Amino acid sequence: MPLLLIAIGVIAYFVFVKDSKGYTSTSAEETLKRRFVNGEIDETQYNRMKETLRR
Secondary structure (H helix, E strand, O other): HHHHHHHHHHHHHHHHHHHHOOOOOOHHHHHHHHHHHHHOOOHHHHHHHHHHHHH
């Protein structure tokens, strides 16, 4: 029974704490695309930053 509680605690930690710290599956390039689509950066900035990421 105590092992079950420990296992539940560990799972809860990885689900809630890791997500709240910003560990997501979003890649840097996906974030860059989102910023471009939302108008946060222009096409020149987008292309320059994309090339930098691919180096």
